[in-house]
Amino acid sequence: MTHDPRPSLRLHFTQGLTFGRGKADLLDQIASEGSISAAGRKMGMSYRRAWSLVEEMNAAFAQPLVESVRGGPGGGGAQLTETGRAVLESYRAVVQAINADQGDHLATIRALLKSDMPERK
Amino acid sequence: MTHDPRPSLRLHFTQGLTFGRGKADLLDQIASEGSISAAGRKMGMSYRRAWSLVEEMNAAFAQPLVESVRGGPGGGGAQLTETGRAVLESYRAVVQAINADQGDHLATIRALLKSDMPERK
Numbered sequence: 567m568t569h570d571p572r573p574s575l576r577l578h579f580t581q582g583l584t585f586g587r588g589k590a591d592l593l594d595q596i597a598s599e600g601s602i603s604a605a606g607r608k609m610g611m612s613y614r615r616a617w618s619l620v621e622e623m624n625a626a627f628a629q630p631l632v633e634s635v636r637g638g639p640g641g642g643g644a645q646l647t648e649t650g651r652a653v654l655e656s657y658r659a660v661v662q663a664i665n666a667d668q669g670d671h672l673a674t675i676r677a678l679l680k681s682d683m684p685e686r687k
Numbered sequence: 688m689t690h691d692p693r694p695s696l697r698l699h700f701t702q703g704l705t706f707g708r709g710k711a712d713l714l715d716q717i718a719s720e721g722s723i724s725a726a727g728r729k730m731g732m733s734y735r736r737a738w739s740l741v742e743e744m745n746a747a748f749a750q751p752l753v754e755s756v757r758g759g760p761g762g763g764g765a766q767l768t769e770t771g772r773a774v775l776e777s778y779r780a781v782v783q784a785i786n787a788d789q790g791d792h793l794a795t796i797r798a799l800l801k802s803d804m805p806e807r808k
Contacts (some may be wrong), residue, residue: 571698572698575696575697575785576696577694577695578695580691583800589778626800626801627799652796653796664696671784675706675773679748681700
């Protein structure tokens with residue numbers, strides 16, 4: 567059993583937008599699934615919820631992060647824009663840097679944990 | 688108006704404990720107020736809620752993070768243990784490193800935001 571803490575990062579913007587792991591994962595899933603509804607399903611999220619998060623992100627940035635794609639056999643889908651990819655990559659880079667550079671601090675906390683605590687269901 | 692995103696960090700431990708800004712701020716307030724109830728009040732948190740967070744943290748670590756102090760005019764209070772200070776300092780160090788080292792990535796995201804978005808109430 568490992569105690570490695572998994573860091574998650576949330577960015578709070580002055581206009582009220584927050585961007586954290588949930589939205590980053592949703593963008594990832596949209597990129598790989600090519601559809602907002604399929605991405606939401608993958609994340610166990612309602613279609614309405616997935617759309618609402620996308621609309622919130624699109625409204626906060628100068629260019630939308632997700633755009634719809636017309637045509638194709640499924641009647642169109644969605645993909646990340648250049649802005650969407652840039653936001654996601656920058657966010658992932660910060661998280662990666664935490665894991666890469668902050669291991670000593672995380673290990674300090676981990677070493678103080680109770681070692682025999684059962685895992686939660 | 689600044690767009691600087693404020694990063695907040697949450698650590699997810701395999702046993703189920705999460706440690707983020709709320710618990711870190713509560714530990715800070717306990718250290719300065721010398722009492723769990725006063726710390727909770729400062730954070731707009733019920734006594735019951737503040738106690739429950741402290742109990743959750745104390746149960747997860749090999750040594751408690753907060754200990755009660757007997758005596759004194761107020762009939763005793765609470766203070767951070769050495770473990771409590773170490774956890775808090777390590778957590779703060781990671782957050783500080785994000786702010787110090789990840790400015791370029793945060794600026795990339797900030798630069799993509801809509802500049803004329805009104806602040807939320």
